[in-house]
Amino acid sequence: MIYLRLFFEFFKTGLFAIGGGLATIPFLTEIGQKTGWYTMQELSNMIAISESTPGPMGINMATYVGFNVGGPLGSLVATIGEVSPSVIIIMLISKIIYKYKDNIYIKNAMAGIRAVCIGLIIYAFFNVFSSSVILLDRYVPGITSINSIIEIRRLIIFIFILICSFIFKKVHPVIWIATSAILGIILFSI
Amino acid sequence: MENKISIKDLYISFFKIGLFTFGGGLAMIPMLEKEIVEKRHWCNEEEILNYYAVGQCTPGIIAVNTATFVGYKHRGIIGGIATTLGVISPSLIIITIIASFIKNFASLTIIQNALKGLGAGVCAIIIPSIIKMFNNSIKSIFLFILAVLSFISVEFFKVPVYLIVIFGIIAGLLYGKVRSNKNDLS
Numbered sequence: 001m002i003y004l005r006l007f008f009e010f011f012k013t014g015l016f017a018i019g020g021g022l023a024t025i026p027f028l029t030e031i032g033q034k035t036g037w038y039t040m041q042e043l044s045n046m047i048a049i050s051e052s053t054p055g056p057m058g059i060n061m062a063t064y065v066g067f068n069v070g071g072p073l074g075s076l077v078a079t080i081g082e083v084s085p086s087v088i089i090i091m092l093i094s095k096i097i098y099k100y101k102d103n104i105y106i107k108n109a110m111a112g113i114r115a116v117c118i119g120l121i122i123y124a125f126f127n128v129f130s131s132s133v134i135l136l137d138r139y140v141p142g143i144t145s146i147n148s149i150i151e152i153r154r155l156i157i158f159i160f161i162l163i164c165s166f167i168f169k170k171v172h173p174v175i176w177i178a179t180s181a182i183l184g185i186i187l188f189s190i
Numbered sequence: 191m192e193n194k195i196s197i198k199d200l201y202i203s204f205f206k207i208g209l210f211t212f213g214g215g216l217a218m219i220p221m222l223e224k225e226i227v228e229k230r231h232w233c234n235e236e237e238i239l240n241y242y243a244v245g246q247c248t249p250g251i252i253a254v255n256t257a258t259f260v261g262y263k264h265r266g267i268i269g270g271i272a273t274t275l276g277v278i279s280p281s282l283i284i285i286t287i288i289a290s291f292i293k294n295f296a297s298l299t300i301i302q303n304a305l306k307g308l309g310a311g312v313c314a315i316i317i318p319s320i321i322k323m324f325n326n327s328i329k330s331i332f333l334f335i336l337a338v339l340s341f342i343s344v345e346f347f348k349v350p351v352y353l354i355v356i357f358g359i360i361a362g363l364l365y366g367k368v369r370s371n372k373n374d375l376s
Contacts (some may be wrong), residue, residue, distance in 0.1 A: 014249060015250075018249050019247075020215045020246070021251055021252075024251075045296070052296045053285060053295070054208070054209050054212060055208050055209070055278075055284065056215065056281070058214075058251035059251055059254070059277070059281040063281045067289045075289075079281070079282060083274055083278060085249055085250060086250025087271065089249060089250070090255050090258040093248065094258075097240075107366075108363050110243075111362050111366075112333075112336060112358040112363070112365070113240070113244065113359055113362065114236070114333075115327060115333040115334075117239060117242065117340075118327055118340075119338065119339070119344065120354065122341055123340075123344045123345050125216065125317075126345070132313050133309070133310050154309070155310070157311055158310040158311070158314050159314075161314035162315075169318075172224055173224050173315050174221075176311055177212070180307045180308050181305075184307015184310075184311075185307065188307070189303060
């Protein structure tokens with residue numbers, strides 16, 4: 001039964017992929033090769049769409065792959081399969097954290113985790129920045145020119161939204177997300 | 191459990207967060223801050239960062255892990271399931287529509303242009319959130335050094351995230367022990 005298999009494969013992905021959506025890609029590759037449900041070409045197309053539609057990328061990929069394999073029910077089964085392990089694990093961890101939340105060891109451990117997490121977030125930020133604002137990921141020493149790295153329109157949108165979000169602190173981020181999409185459509189079609 | 195928050199509200203808030211997260215977990219931080227911390231007061235700044243930090247080093251999608259934490263805190267198992275379903279619902283709806291009707295979605299010019307704008311815009315709104323998180327969690331020189339070390343080890347030495355987190359736990363415990371007369375790091 002294909003739905004059972006789909007659930008099981010994605011449950012495994014959800015259980016072993018640590019670090020978010022990108023970490024699931026090697027698992028999705030393996031599923032495709034093992035089951036023949038989709039080709040690598042189809043997978044890369046699904047990844048592209050998952051990156052360009054709303055929703056966390058990891059969820060989008062599970063949904064899309066599931067849909068291709070078993071229609072709407074397939075997408076539901078694959079997604080539920082992928083999130084089940086983490087929902088269970090997080091609830092267990094939550095229980096422990098709340099039970100011992102005033103314990104000095106838990107407090108100190110959490111302070112340590114928060115500090116390293118800040119480092120990780122800043123790292124993730126630079127990755128996003130260098131693939132969406134100043135395109136450092138395209139940089140090849142001696143070959144690429146400055147012009148191909150700095151795309152002025154991306155920079156304009158970045159600076160504009162940055163200034164706005166500092167000045168109008170009360171405005172919901174949804175507004176800025178929508179504005180930047182509209183600005184992208186306008187500026188890049190000129 | 192704190193005062194009762196309805197299952198419906200939990201679902202709707204995370205539906206919204208799912209709908210406006212483009213890309214990976216990082217993009218959801220500004221939405222979490224606004225919806226969960228500022229507007230609803232369901233968690234404070236420190237808790238959100240705890241959830242996000244633990245969510246990074248446990249299996250699964252970071253957005254789902256964070257959602258489960260918030261839901262579970264307020265309404266137990268049912269709450270955790272509600273927030274998780276909330277954050278995945280927009281994906282299920284949108285991907286189903288796109289997969290059925292617009293197979294060339296990602297190569298449409300208008301979508302590509304919108305995405306270029308979104309990439310730059312999302313990058314910008316993350317900055318105030320990062321500054322806030324930094325101020326709220328880096329309260330001593332020791333924690334600052336820890337953050338810098340973690341950045342260096344992932345950026346330059348490609349150390350796996352879970353090892354860095356384990357290192358953070360050990361460092362936090364040891365430091366707490368060394369200056370146990372003062373007791374509290376946070």
